[in-house]
Amino acid sequence: MLVLGIETSCDETAAAIVRDGQEILSNVIYSQVKIHTPYGGVVPELASREHLLKIRPIVDQAFRDANITLDDVDGIAVTAGPGLIGSLLVGLTYAKALSFAKRKPLAAVNHIEGHIYSVSFEFPDVEFPALALVVSGGHTNLFWVESESGDFRHLKYKLVGRTRDDAAGEAYDKVAKLLGLGYPGGPIIDRLAKAGNRQAIAFSMAKISDQSLDFSFSGIKTAVLRLVKQNEELARDPMRLDLCASFQEAVVNMLWSTTLKAVQNLKPKSLMLSGGVAANSRLREVFGERSGTIGLNFYYPRPILTTDNAAMIAAAGTAKLMRGETVDVNVDADPNMRLAERKSPIS
Ligand code: KG4
Numbered sequence: 001m002l003v004l005g006i007e008t009s010c011d012e013t014a015a016a017i018v019r020d021g022q023e024i025l026s027n028v029i030y031s032q033v034k035i036h037t038p039y040g041g042v043v044p045e046l047a048s049r050e051h052l053l054k055i056r057p058i059v060d061q062a063f064r065d066a067n068i069t070l071d072d073v074d075g076i077a078v079t080a081g082p083g084l085i086g087s088l089l090v091g092l093t094y095a096k097a098l099s100f101a102k103r104k105p106l107a108a109v110n111h112i113e114g115h116i117y118s119v120s121f122e123f124p125d126v127e128f129p130a131l132a133l134v135v136s137g138g139h140t141n142l143f144w145v146e147s148e149s150g151d152f153r154h155l156k157y158k159l160v161g162r163t164r165d166d167a168a169g170e171a172y173d174k175v176a177k178l179l180g181l182g183y184p185g186g187p188i189i190d191r192l193a194k195a196g197n198r199q200a201i202a203f204s205m206a207k208i209s210d211q212s213l214d215f216s217f218s219g220i221k222t223a224v225l226r227l228v229k230q231n232e233e234l235a236r237d238p239m240r241l242d243l244c245a246s247f248q249e250a251v252v253n254m255l256w257s258t259t260l261k262a263v264q265n266l267k268p269k270s271l272m273l274s275g276g277v278a279a280n281s282r283l284r285e286v287f288g289e290r291s292g293t294i295g296l297n298f299y300y301p302r303p304i305l306t307t308d309n310a311a312m313i314a315a316a317g318t319a320k321l322m323r324g325e326t327v328d329v330n331v332d333a334d335p336n337m338r339l340a341e342r343k344s345p346i347s
């Protein structure tokens with residue numbers, strides 16, 4: 001099954017061609033980061049205008065790179081939510097038009113489910129039930145994932161934990177802004193932290209009750225703000241490197257401590273990490289080492305598939321198309337789309 005994937009939920013215009021949900025024939029990502037950098041974050045109006053200009057050339061490029069045409073595909077998969085409404089509408093409307101004009105089945109994909117499927121390219125044999133931690137600029141969610149088919153063809157999700165305040169990537173971006181590092185902050189802090197001492201500053205962890213599998217990052221972010229107000233030297237090198245390293249260590253420890261609690265409570269067969277923040281070198285290292293220590297299978301995608309891309313949307317869409325879960329031209333974008341309702345972790 002050849003599927004065209006389209007993703008425009010935030011500030012990447014992306015298109016990809018994927019065979020059988022497995023083989024990436026093309027994966028084109030146009031990042032708008034330069035347009036939003038002067039504002040220190042994504043400006044929704046500018047994002048949707050830019051998607052409008054880029055959607056057609058990017059989709060055309062995906063076909064050229066894969067050396068096929070629209071007539072060759074068996075279906076189209078597009079992100080329908082969550083995300084910025086104006087951005088979502090560009091990709092969704094374009095996909096609906098292609099689907100209608102060429103009578104190709106259309107699958108509406110949840111962006112978060114796409115991130116989970118980003119793991120499936122390199123690791124199609126992930127053991128289920130699994131825990132999936134999705135960490136991005138907009139989301140920090142921990143899902144319990146069961147498979148009816150034993151593989152990625154038919155997954156079911158329960159939300160067992162989420163952030164109570166900022167998403168992990170959002171905390172990175174806000175701290176980077178505070179330190180005058182630029183946007184997006186995650187990759188910059190990741191790089192600077194390598195030269196810093198992660199034990200230089202001890203951040204206290206937010207107190208979340210023993211039963212809860214939730215995360216919280218705003219306390220760590222506010223602590224950085226307070227420290228910099230008290231001592232401006234911290235925002236300048238060389239102390240800034242230690243601040244970045246210590247902040248990153250606190251975020252990674254917050255993510256691991258809750259994930260470990262979930263692993264101990266729910267006893268999954270494996271752990272999947274995905275989303276933009278999954279590119280973080282320290283996060284990969286810590287999760288890899290500690291999963292190894294407790295004998296848990298641990299999987300994460302290669303860097304190009306961690307940030308927003310359309311290959312992951314095509315993979316999730318392929319599973320939907322194979323199950324016959326298609327939509328027609330009346331489908332709407334849903335900026336607040338949920339992948340799973342919140343459930344008690346053990347049910
Ligand atoms: O998944 P994504 O591309 O977009 C959303 O769905 O939100 O994630 C973008 C987020 C940004 O907050 C960015 O700072 C963060 O991922 N990010 C990182 C790294 N690379 C990207 N955070 C920490 N370390 C990184 N290396």
Ligand code: ZN
Binds near residue numbers: 115275307
């Ligand atoms: Zn994303």
